Amino acid sequence: MATEMDSEIVNEPVGGKSGTRRALGFDLEAGVEGGMRSISPIDGCVLGHVHRNMPADAAGIAARAVMAFDAWRRVPAPQRGELVRLLGNELRAAKTELGRLVSLEAGKIEQEGLGEVQEMIDICDFAVGLSRQLYGLTIASERPDHKMLETWHPLGPCLVITAFNFPVAVWAWNAALALVCGNSVVWKPSEKTPLTALAVKQLFDKACQAFGAVPGDLVQVANGEREFGETLVADARFALVSATGSTRMGRQVAAAVAPRFARTILELGGNNATIVCKTADLELARRAVVFAAAGTAGQRCTSLRRLFVHESVHDELVASLKAAYRQIRVGDPLDGQTLVGPLIDRAAFERMQHALACAREQGGKVTGGERTAPEMGEHAYYVRPALVEMPSQTAIVREETFAPILYVMKFASLDEAIALNNAVSYGLSSSILTHDLRESERFVSALGSDCGIANVNMGPSGAEIGGAFGGEKDTGGGRESGSDAWKGYMRRMTTAINYGESLPLAQGVRFDV
Known part of the structure; x- marks a missing residue:
């Protein structure tokens, strides 16, 4: 699907004065007929074209995510953390280049572009430690010779929809946790920032090569427009949909997911x-x-x-x-x-x-x-x-x-x-x-x-990855990133174990036959 662009992103200026910009070492997708354009807000130039997924592609993407999940959930969590550690290393090595690409495609000043990549590195570090701390509980049972346990298990394929303003960090907040929790990830980036997503996917692929045996399609990038995104959201094979964007978009996602009782993490507007x-x-x-x-x-x-x-x-x-x-x-x-x-x-x-x-x-x-x-x-x-x-x-x-x-x-x-x-x-x-x-x-x-x-004694912006991020009311109620936000990417199981020889019932119920 992708072809090399040598080292150039653009060859089609529609405005501005920049002409061709460099791809900063990433071999991104070349222009294809019908492809999506990435336009730099810096000067209105077309940075490049990417493959455009259509609604008909969604079923295959979801099927591949299911296959990847089935294999990845079998990998012990600390080993899953090792893959995320390797991703963090790739991000460190490419911080300058990826940060500059964020600036080119999203229009952020260079310091903020670099800061966004640093957020990705930080959440990788957080997730690596988390991979050895997916703790459950042992709960006192009211029945003699019994114990109760609460454990956490991988949830399923996760669909992550991100917005243009944080084109890579928000994906990392979700993906780093989802991966150590044992899930596969499909990433639907904003139509306005597809190139940064492809660049991150290349870094992830390098981490997979260093890791070794990683299920194919563990992370997929699916660039497409609104109808394609709606088709992905409606697919019942996604156990979780994490969506960042407008409240209007969040309402549509919630309504589409509710009939199948799937989970959502909605991080929407703010005033x-x-x-x-x-x-x-x-x-x-x-x-x-x-x-x-x-x-x-x-x-x-x-x-x-x-x-x-x-x-x-x-x-x-x-x-x-x-x-x-x-x-x-x-x-x-x-x-x-x-x-x-x-x-x-x-x-x-x-x-x-x-x-x-x-x-x-x-x-x-x-x-x-x-x-x-x-x-x-x-x-x-x-x-x-x-x-x-x-x-x-x-x-x-x-x-x-x-x-x-x-x-x-x-x-x-x-x-x-x-x-x-x-x-x-x-x-x-x-x-x-x-x-x-x-x-x-x-x-x-x-x-x-x-x-x-x-x-x-500070402003409302500038959140750190150690704390769960999100809000209430029309902001959606979802939480991403730190603290115990990882629980949103796992399913909870309560287990009672009888290690005695009798069968006492809870609440003192007697049912003798």
Whole structure:
């Protein structure tokens, strides 16, 4: 299916000024008629073409995943961990090249591209240790001469659907755990970032060669468009569907999987807030807010979108933020001095402009938000991060716009700020900046933030792999990455063993015959 491209990704510029870009050592798929295009948001150039899977291909992909699962679940978990260790080594060796490819295809600045690959390395390390710690329980039985056990077993083929904004790290969060848990993996990447998925698959194949006997098709990359993805999701052979993306997409996945009672891990949208209290360190707040709101061009699910500032420090902090926003360098993400790269495409730009227009209509005062960096070409969409002073939490503020828009509002009491934090349909991430212990403890208590992530004296973005990642409400309720998220990729078995000679029944039931 794949053919060598020598060392070039592109030969079809549709816009911009870059011309041909290098494949950085990866032999990616050449252009084929009817193939999917990968377009760099940096300058609108076509990076390359990949094979396009069609809905008719889904059944064969699922069948191969079942065969791989049947073989892989027989391998002891510590040996499965060894394969993931080897994958981590390949990622270390290719970190610079893969990080740059992430920048080319997703538009991230180089430091964030490298950081995403580091997340992959970190989750591999986590999963290697986990492979020797898939612990169950021994439970006291109420019946004499009995014991109870709780054990965990491989679940089945896992379908992992990822989004463009973290084109490789989210796959690794899922795949590293799924593999050590004994499952096969089918990866459906975003249509906007297919090349990075193919590059990772090459690194995985190298790890398999070093490992030795690995079932064929243990990990498959399946590039295709919406109808193809829907066909995969509907296939009953996938025991788990992990989907990262919009809430709209998550609802469709959940509805498709529910009839067969399969498992889902949904990590969806977020409309994340930070509360800045009157005791906060305003310099710390400035740095935390700017990164969380403007980093990755506002295209993180944990990006800061709503900022609630105590009325006593509001004007001072807003003035500081405006000064900081003026210093943000927006432009080519491959330039080491750049802090904010492009939006992913024209549609993202248009959604941002629509949101800003709505904010103005609803009483907002907009600073920034205009298109910039014309030297990158008419097919690239760079914007100044926008700071919007709002009179209240209006309808547009309660929506998620996947762009660098920060809505700023005043509050008078902590209870008011917490209520505002919780008054949206999403529940992914949140944070508070305060030097008052009572305020921070209240924020992370059962009476505080209703989000899956609640940070203190930092922004809402920048999660570590050691903690389970995900949120509540319209964020989907799923958990990926660290902590005990591994249990989502396994099936639980409760076992009672009678080692005596009688047959006492539970709850003291007598049934003598």
